Amino acid sequence: MNKETEICIVGGGPSGLFLGLLLAKNGIRVTVLESQTSFNRKFRGEVLQPRFVRLMKELNLEQRLEKYEHIKLFNAEIWNNKKYITQIDYEKEMPEGPYAIKIKQSVLLTFLYDLAKDYSNFELIFNAKVTSTIKSANRTVGVNALVDGQMTAIHASLVVGADGQCPRLGRQAIFLLSIKKKILI
Ligand SMILES: Cc1cc2nc3c(=O)[nH]c(=O)nc-3n(C[C@H](O)[C@H](O)[C@H](O)COP(=O)(O)OP(=O)(O)OC[C@H]3O[C@@H](n4cnc5c(N)ncnc54)[C@H](O)[C@@H]3O)c2cc1C
Known part of the structure; x- marks a missing residue:
């Protein structure tokens, strides 16, 4: 299966969802991929x-x-x-x-998700575990993910690794460093 988006964010934790919300608010088509099936988490601080x-x-x-x-x-x-x-x-x-x-972090994530899903250009996919990045001419142009157990290629202009404290994807992907807070807000 194939999918297209403008910005693909790997990880639906606080960073990924908040960035997704700000991008969606600015009219950018954004897809957040979260490997878990819900926002329930081990204790992550409150x-x-x-x-x-x-x-x-x-x-x-x-x-x-x-x-x-x-x-x-x-x-x-x-x-x-x-x-x-x-x-x-x-x-x-x-x-x-x-x-x-x-x-609770699960409540915070629900709050961010409820805000983000007001925008039709925002999409969060649960049970979507990113396994690798897709490269073209030495550039990251998307990711491969197991979505509900099915391998899916998600093509994007930009991939952001928001996959946590030991980001695996971050080593492979291009990070979104140049977004200015002023523009996003
Ligand atoms: C015990 C503990 C207590 C804490 N206490 C506090 C506190 O009181 N206050 C506070 O502000 N912070 C606290 N923190 C820190 C806080 O939890 C983190 O700063 C925050 O969760 C980081 O958010 P994040 O979105 O960057 O990463 P994460 O929360 O780690 O989210 C990353 C997401 O990416 C997903 N993911 C990972 N790999 C993949 C993949 N391959 N494909 C798709 N999805 C993937 C994960 O499932 C996860 O949902 C605490 C952390 C811990 C561990």
Whole structure:
């Protein structure tokens, strides 16, 4: 099977989905390939720092996020080896993003996906495990993926490796380094 897209993102974690959302918002046809069958994950941490809140405000997404299960943390205590070090008062020290958020990663991913799927040019494919990149004239022009067990070639103008902390694809693919935050927002 063959498929065409403009930008193919490998990995539907926070990085891949957020980038996919921003690209889709800018009218780019984007396909995110995620090897898992759902957003359920092993524990991956649950606290997003105030700069994330600030970003949500900048993107006018704060109210949409409010609808998803989370807890606002207005201050934090820092401990080291059971010894209290200090306290951070987010409201006082970071008024532009005055709290951190405790949110399950599966809920965060659902939030990002719900936003992204408002755009018809966005597509997320679960159960799509990328196995290799497709090269032409020494350039990455797509990926091969097992989608629901069927080998599929996905051709794209650009492939982005967002496949996690030990990215395998990243070693093979071209990274999207030149996207300017200003354009995307
Ligand atoms: C125990 C733990 C606690 C953490 N606590 C926090 C915290 O409190 N706050 C915080 O902000 N961060 C925390 N983190 C870090 C946070 O989880 C990561 O920064 C974040 O998940 C990175 O997102 P990512 O999208 O870059 O990668 P990932 O979340 O790793 O997502 C990569 C995605 O790519 C998919 N993938 C991989 N290979 C392929 C392939 N070949 N084909 C298709 N898909 C593929 C994976 O299934 C995955 O969904 C924690 C991490 C861990 C492990």
